Amino acid sequence: MASCVSGLRGLGPQRLRPVVRSSLRVQGRPFLLLDVVSRFSLAALLSSTVSAGVLVSAPVHRFAHRRDRSGQHARKRALRAANRTLGIDGIAQEQLLADGAAARSAAAARGGAAAWAECAALLVEACGLAEDEDQAADAWLAIAYGWSPWLRAGKPTGSWLENQVVLPEPAELRRDLLWLTSLEASPLAMALAKEGEGASAKAALRQLLQARPGAVLRGSAAKFSAALGAAPVELRADFAERVLRSPRLLELTWNCGGLCAARC
Structure with a gap:
């Protein structure tokens, strides 16, 4: 995966999209870019991909949605604890x-x-x-x-x-x-x-x-x-x-x- 991310840098819009699609097929995982976000700087990833027109918002949004739901559960647990107090x-x-x-x-x-x-x-x-x-x-x-x-x-x-x-x-x-x-x-x-x-x-x-x-x-x-x-x-x-x-x-x-x- 590290090699894949390093390969993203410097690629133009026409060459970058096939690399990402190929990586998605090889890995066989729909959330490949989530691994990238978790291991590397989000800012660095966006700087090398947004200008190339790669759509990363959908998987990141799904990841954020799961995280938000986890936060909701934490708030509900805290509220129940406060009620008991x-x-x-x-x-x-x-x-x-x-x-x-x-x-x-x-x-x-x-x-x-x-x-x-x-x-x-x-x-x-x-x-x-x-x-x-x-x-x-x-x-x-x-x-x-x-x-x-x-x-x-x-x-x-x-x-x-x-x-x-x-x-x-x-x-x-x-x-x-x-x-x-x-x-x-x-x-x-x-x-x-x-x-x-x-x-x-x-x-x-x-x-x-x-x-x-x-x-x-x-x-x-x-x-x-x-x-x-x-x-x-x-x-x-x-x-x-x-x-x-x-x-x-x-x-x-x-x-x-x-x-x-x-x-x-």
């Missing part, structure tokens, strides 16, 4: 509860004990949690307000993760829960009501929070409105029901129109 998708219940307890203690150390306790009580009431289930409220708050990833990283001082940590605000949480349960104001509340009355409606809200507390809390109405506006038109009629089945939809607040589909 955020306390969703595969984290054991025991770990979630431990994170919640640690977050409550850390918030108390910052003077947020009263606010945290009030917010936890609001969630317990809204979701109808039993006395032995109230720790779930701490876990949801820890995830929604940025405490879980910071604690799992070892509480790094001055880090980006620490900057995402916020003390829960009872007034904000009241507005969220009011919207989530108000049939007059919230399409999502109407969808929750369809799940049943009384305890069943609370159970539906609980299931929603268990699945994606970070998406549901902290500005529920604004998040729903943004996600609805970004959703394709054909999905908007029953968007609230779709959110119940997949709360992650509340995190999708921008419609790229398919321009970046290869990166999804």
Whole structure:
């Protein structure tokens, strides 16, 4: 192969094309030029072939496509790992509860004990949690307000993760829960009501929070409105029901129109 590449230099357009075609037949491999690219400078190859009119873009493009797909898989693996770090998708219940307890203690150390306790009580009431289930409220708050990833990283001082940590605000949480349960104001509340009355409606809200507390809390109405506006038109009629089945939809607040589909 080295001799073939060295032979490409200095050949004119009329002589270069037969050499490349002959090499392709002798080697019997459709991606012969990919070997050239991998072993020699791409710039040097292009300098000796582009002026001669040799088409190298097709095999290089196929190679790049395979590499891009590999990159997509790597990004998806990283995203799944990030989701696990955020306390969703595969984290054991025991770990979630431990994170919640640690977050409550850390918030108390910052003077947020009263606010945290009030917010936890609001969630317990809204979701109808039993006395032995109230720790779930701490876990949801820890995830929604940025405490879980910071604690799992070892509480790094001055880090980006620490900057995402916020003390829960009872007034904000009241507005969220009011919207989530108000049939007059919230399409999502109407969808929750369809799940049943009384305890069943609370159970539906609980299931929603268990699945994606970070998406549901902290500005529920604004998040729903943004996600609805970004959703394709054909999905908007029953968007609230779709959110119940997949709360992650509340995190999708921008419609790229398919321009970046290869990166999804």
